[in-house]
Amino acid sequence: MSDEQAPVEEIMIQDGEDAAQEIEALKLEVAALKDQALRYAADVENTKRRAEREMNDARAYAIQKFARDLLGAADNLARATAMSPRDSQDPAVTNYIIGVEMTEKELLAAFERNGLKKIEPAKGEKFDPHLHQAVMEQPSTEVAAGGVIALLQAGYELMGRLVRPAMVAVAAKGSTAPGAAEPPTAAANPYGAAPSDSGGSIDIKS
Structure with missing residues (x-):
């Protein structure tokens, strides 16, 4: 290798x-x-989700008072249908009842479309303090303690926010449901005094 080629190779390596x-x-x-x-x-997506959540919250808050005001009308329609004379032979009364029922169904359907859902706990359902309000407490032989005995007034929630709790009667402490295991009875004390065969005392004196 010549002296002239060495610098060229070094330059190429460098x-x-x-x-x-x-x-x-x-x-x-x-x-x-x-x-x-x-x-x-990720920041853009988080900002978008936060904006959507805030918009939904603002929308729910804006219509919450309006929805609460409509609940009275829904309650009255429910009472009207519950108290209607089903056995009436008068066509006018029958048509009136049908009209009230249709109005109630349409109102409830409008509630559903706008995110207002009914809260109707069934008998025996566990009491939920986040959704229910206990109006009374009664002993029961059908529902375990802490369970719902009866629904007194339906509740409502709007897009996950509680508008009105369901008014319920709750089973008091000591209530047991059919088939529930009874508390175990106390076992006999093996070290206790055994009962005597006779009613009198035993004379051990000679």
């Missing part, structure tokens, strides 16, 4: 090392930009 370093630096820069882009995309 250029190759510089190119490799530059490529590595570019890779790191691309990775950093990619990570930054992903972070920006």
Whole structure:
């Protein structure tokens, strides 16, 4: 190898090392930009979700009072249908009852379409303080303690927010449901005095 070729090879090696370093630096820069882009995309998505949630909350809050005011009308329609004379032979009365029932169904359907859902706990359902309000407490032989005995007034929730709790009667402490296991009786004390065979005392004196 001549003296003139040695510097050329050294220059080529140096250029190759510089190119490799530059490529590595570019890779790191691309990775950093990619990570930054992903972070920006995540921030945009989080901002979008937060805006949607705030918009839904604002909408629910705006119609909550209006929905609460309509509950009285729904309650009155429910009472009217419950107290209607079903056995009436008068066509006018029958048509009136049908009209009231249709009005109630349409109102409840409108509630559902706008996110207002009815809360109607069934008999025996566990009392939920977040959704129910105990108006009275009674002993029961059909429902276990802490369960709902009867629904007195339906409750409502609007898009997950409680508008009015369901008014219920709750089984008092000591109530047991049919088939529930009875508390175990106390076992006999093996160290207790055994009963005597006779009613009198035993004279052990000689």
